[in-house]
Amino acid sequence: MSDPSHIVDSDTNDALWQSGNACSLTDLREALECRAQTGNPMVGFILPRANLEGINLVRPNARQGYQLIDSDLYRANLKNAHCFKLDFSGSSLMKADFEYANLHCANLKGCNLLGTKFKHAKIEQVEWGEEILQEQQAREAETHEAAMDLYEQAEEVYRHLRKVCEDQGLFENAGRFFQKEMIMRRMQLPYISFKRLISKIVDLFCGYGEQPLRVIIFSLLVILSFATLYFFAGLSFSGESLGFKTHLSIRENVHAFLSSLYFSVVTFTTLGYGDLAPIGIARGFAALEAFIGSFTLALFVVVFVKKMTR
Secondary structure, eight states: OOOHHHHHHTTTTOHHHHHTOGGGOTTHHHHHHHHHTTOSOEESOBOTTOBOTTOBOOOTTOSSOOBEESOBOTTOBOTTOBOTTOBOTTOBOTTOBOTTOBOTTOBOTTOBOTTOBOTTOBOTTOBOOSSOHHHHHHHHOSSHHHHHHHHHHHHHHHHHHHHHHHHTTOHHHHHHHHHHHHHHHHHTSOSSOHHHHHHHHHHHHHTTTTOHHHHHHHHHHHHHHHHHHHHHHOEEETTEEESOOTTSOHHHHHHHHHHHHHHHHHHHTTOOOSSSEEOTTHHHHHHHHHHHHHHHHHHHHHHHHHHHTO
C-alpha cells in the first residue's frame, strides 16, 4: 500500500485533486485525510463518485474546521464520515450520501444539495445559508423556463431538508424550510393569478403558519388603522359626538383618539361593550374590523397551536 503522505508531498499544488484523477488513488480516503491535515484550504477538488466512507475530516482542537470548498462531490460516498465544522461552501454535494455522517456545525452555504442524502446524519447547527443555490440561480436565470426549472429544484431540496429536520426533531429548521418550500411553490405559479395572490397573502400574514409574530403585528396595524378611521369618522358616547375637531385642544383630541383606539380594540376582539357606538360611515368600518378581527384571532390560534405542539 502506498504512503498517503507521499502522495500529498508530491502534489503540493493540488493539481492531482483538481484534475479529477485523484479518484483513481488506491488510498484515496487516507490521502485526502493527510491533505486536509496540512491545514491549507482544499479548493476545487474534483471527487465525483469517490468512496470516502468513514473519512475523518475533523480538525482537532481548532475553532474552525478544514475547508473543502468549491469542490465536486457528486454521488460521493460519505457514509459515517466525520465532518464536524467542515466547510463545504460552494461545493456540489448533489446525490452525495451522508448517511450516519457527523455534519454538526458544518458549513453548507451555497452547496448544491439536490438529491443529497442525510438519513440519520447529525445536522445540528449546520450553516445552511439564507437561501440554497437553486433559489439564487432562479432569480438570476435568463429565461422563464430556466427559472421555473430551478424553482422546482429548490422546492424539492427544501422539502427534503424539511423532512430530514422533522425526523430528527429539529422543528425550528423544519419550519423555516417549510416556509421556503411554499415560497418556491408560489414562484412557479403564473405571476398574475388568484392562487399566487392568496399564497402571498398567507405568507405576509403568518409565514405559512410559521410566523405567529406576523399575525400579532398585523393585528396591531389593523387596530391602529381603524382607530385612526374612527377618530376622523366620529363615534357616539352618551349621545355626544366623539372624534377629531379642529376647535378642540390637543389634549382633548388625544383623549378622543385614545377613545377611538379603545373602541377599535373591543371591536377587533368582538367584545363590543356598548359604551361607545359608531356613527355614519364608522358603522361600516366597525363591521369590517369585526370581520377581520374574528378571522385574525382564529388564524393566530391555529398558528400558535401549530408551533407549540411541535
